Amino acid sequence: MAWANTEIARQLEEIAELLRLAGEDAFRVRAYERAAAAAGAAEVDLGELDEAELTEVKGIGASTAAKIVEFRATGEIGLLSELREQVPPGVVELTRVPGLGPKTARRLHAELGIGGLDDLAAALEDGRVAALDGLGERSAARIAGGLERIGAKDTDRTPVADVVDLAVELCRRLEALDAVERAAPAGSLRRMRETVGDLDVLVATSSPAEVAETVRGDTDLVAEVLADGDTKLSVRTRGPGVQLDVRLVEPEAWGAALVYFTGSKAHNVRLRERAVRDGLTVNEYAVADRETGQRRAGVTEEEVYAALGLAWVPPPMREDTGEIEAAAEGSLPQVVTEEAVVGDLHGHSDVSGDGRASLEAMVAAAAERGLAWWAVTDHAEDLTMNGASRADLLARREALPALAERYGLALLDGLELNIDGEGGVDYDAEFLATFDWCVASIHTMLERDGAAQTGRLCTAMANPHVHAIGHPSGRLLGQRPGYDLDWERVIATAVETGTALEVNGALRRLDMPAEVVRRAVQAGATLSLASDAHTTGGLANLTWAVRTAQRGWAPASAVLNTRGLEELRAFVAAKRERAR
DNA sequence: GCCGTTTTCGGCCCGACTGTTTTCAGTCG
Numbered sequence: 001m002a003w004a005n006t007e008i009a010r011q012l013e014e015i016a017e018l019l020r021l022a023g024e025d026a027f028r029v030r031a032y033e034r035a036a037a038a039a040g041a042a043e044v045d046l047g048e049l050d051e052a053e054l055t056e057v058k059g060i061g062a063s064t065a066a067k068i069v070e071f072r073a074t075g076e077i078g079l080l081s082e083l084r085e086q087v088p089p090g091v092v093e094l095t096r097v098p099g100l101g102p103k104t105a106r107r108l109h110a111e112l113g114i115g116g117l118d119d120l121a122a123a124l125e126d127g128r129v130a131a132l133d134g135l136g137e138r139s140a141a142r143i144a145g146g147l148e149r150i151g152a153k154d155t156d157r158t159p160v161a162d163v164v165d166l167a168v169e170l171c172r173r174l175e176a177l178d179a180v181e182r183a184a185p186a187g188s189l190r191r192m193r194e195t196v197g198d199l200d201v202l203v204a205t206s207s208p209a210e211v212a213e214t215v216r217g218d219t220d221l222v223a224e225v226l227a228d229g230d231t232k233l234s235v236r237t238r239g240p241g242v243q244l245d246v247r248l249v250e251p252e253a254w255g256a257a258l259v260y261f262t263g264s265k266a267h268n269v270r271l272r273e274r275a276v277r278d279g280l281t282v283n284e285y286a287v288a289d290r291e292t293g294q295r296r297a298g299v300t301e302e303e304v305y306a307a308l309g310l311a312w313v314p315p316p317m318r319e320d321t322g323e324i325e326a327a328a329e330g331s332l333p334q335v336v337t338e339e340a341v342v343g344d345l346h347g348h349s350d351v352s353g354d355g356r357a358s359l360e361a362m363v364a365a366a367a368e369r370g371l372a373w374w375a376v377t378d379h380a381e382d383l384t385m386n387g388a389s390r391a392d393l394l395a396r397r398e399a400l401p402a403l404a405e406r407y408g409l410a411l412l413d414g415l416e417l418n419i420d421g422e423g424g425v426d427y428d429a430e431f432l433a434t435f436d437w438c439v440a441s442i443h444t445m446l447e448r449d450g451a452a453q454t455g456r457l458c459t460a461m462a463n464p465h466v467h468a469i470g471h472p473s474g475r476l477l478g479q480r481p482g483y484d485l486d487w488e489r490v491i492a493t494a495v496e497t498g499t500a501l502e503v504n505g506a507l508r509r510l511d512m513p514a515e516v517v518r519r520a521v522q523a524g525a526t527l528s529l530a531s532d533a534h535t536t537g538g539l540a541n542l543t544w545a546v547r548t549a550q551r552g553w554a555p556a557s558a559v560l561n562t563r564g565l566e567e568l569r570a571f572v573a574a575k576r577e578r579a580r
Numbered sequence: 581g582c583c584g585t586t587t588t589c590g591g592c593c594c595g596a597c598t599g600t601t602t603t604c605a606g607t608c609g
Contacts, residue, residue, distance in 0.1 A: 031592095282593080
């Protein structure tokens with residue numbers, strides 16, 4: 001299997017989870033969590049290291065190294081098999097209930113024989129849960145509420161696409177209040193994870209009670225209040241029905257709180273460990289001297305990181321996958337920023353069937369956004385429902401110069417080609433050669449296996465007129481998983497053929513996934529960032545493409561969208577040249 | 581289980597909220 005790291009990380013994570021449920025020492029659990037994170041983020045293929053080399057990876061010691069070797073030799077880890085025997089699957093299931101942790105799950109199983117969610121529902125119903133020592137009616141009601149919430153959905157995480165609008169609107173309403181100095185999304189939304197467990201919004205205010213009262217009273221927003229304290233209000237929302245945590249902090253703690261509530265948890269733990277070594281302490285209010293309590297930083301994120309001897313870390317990189325070490329030694333990559341992106345490489349007009357705005361409206365919106373160049377990539381003819389004919393495309397081509405002149409930006413005459421079952425694309429080479437920019441994507445035969453899809457992409461990349469692969473994994477978040485691609489081969493082929501791999505910012509796609517972006521960047525691939533806009537508003541998706549690229553540690557130099565028009569044309573020409 | 585600018589042993593990040601055990605445990609992030 002290519003890239004053993006992902007599978008090793010998954011196994012180690014499962015060991016950590018089961019050890020926690022078995023009531024093992026918390027530090028041992030954490031050691032496995034860290035080993036899993038280290039394996040997932042390792043830049044070398046752990047499948048190719050011997051046992052001694054494995055222990056040189058930070059976070060992997062002798063014990064874990066032996067287990068990795070065992071996994072490679074036998075396909076399984078004995079400890080994990082034992083734990084799966086020892087910890088009933090029902091207990092694992094119980095901890096999916098919000099508010100029900102490992103201790104309670106174990107007791108429910110041991111003392112009441114509860115083996116799953118159905119048993120739990122019955123025991124809540126007949127009062128056995130409430131009768132346990134240390135629990136009571138209110139604890140039982142809380143667990144019942146949690147059980148009801150997960151019953152409504154098949155997953156406990158929500159695609160980021162479903163909550164972005166809510167977060168933006170809430171922050172807008174909050175900032176309109178006199179009592180609020182600032183409001184911003186934090187948590188996994190700010191880190192640009194593709195799904196969120198809950199929605200964190202941070203508010204700087206000197207009148208927390210007033211703000212909390214306003215939010216609680218917003219019946220458009222709030223379905224139910226889950227927790228209510230001086231610094232935190234937690235509610236379940238209407239609409240997407242997610243848990244929303246509103247954190248209320250004094251304005252002078254804004255930076256410290258933003259770091260704290262942005263996370264990730266693993267990143268924060270690392271920060272606090274560093275602080276301890278330096279005689280400091282970090283919490284959500286400030287960085288302070290451990291001995292004297294004297295405050296060192298807290299107003300801005302930059303000063304919080306600086307007080308810890310670190311460069312500011314872009315939020316999408318805060319996953320404890322090496323960013324803190326890099327920030328300490330000054331080797332943090334200068335990842336691509338929104339300011340550096342001057343063009344968009346994938347977008348549609350109503351020349352093809354699913355575009356919802358006219359070519360002129362799209363060009364105007366691209367200019368409004370401040371882009372120096374915009375590629376219009378309407379669907380090509382093989383997409384029978386939506387594709388544009390040759391005649392449509394030639395007419396579009398005629399219109400481009402005048403629009404470029406009128407709106408003051410360069411326009412690339414582009415296509416989104418369809419990769420057929422054998423890796424071929426629309427039109428003939430002669431016609432394709434007349435276009436500036438061609439993205440090729442899979443739109444049909446989505447059910448084929450990973451080997452077939454990998455082959456289709458690689459064949460398409462060998463075509464000298466295919467400049468980028470669009471939404472490579474084919475996933476739709478919350479709807480369908482991506483193809484089971486051999487990413488190593490896809491990435492290697494992209495590098496060999498001089499083909500860009502797209503980072504599609506449509507929130508249902510976020511494709512390539514950030515972890516694949518990181519591997520592609522390490523392998524020297526070139527990235528094309530794309531809004532894949534079908535409406536004028538869709539151009540804003542370029543922001544999510546940038547943040548996904550940041551999560552993948554992509555430097556501006558790896559991203560075509562940071563380049564001027566001449567450099568972009570040189571990339572296209574180089575591929576055609578290579579194919580001669 | 582991992583690790584070392586104080587350590588090869590003995591530590592290992594920090595605080596809010598809730599409910600129930602009037603001083604704390606469990607859960608969460």
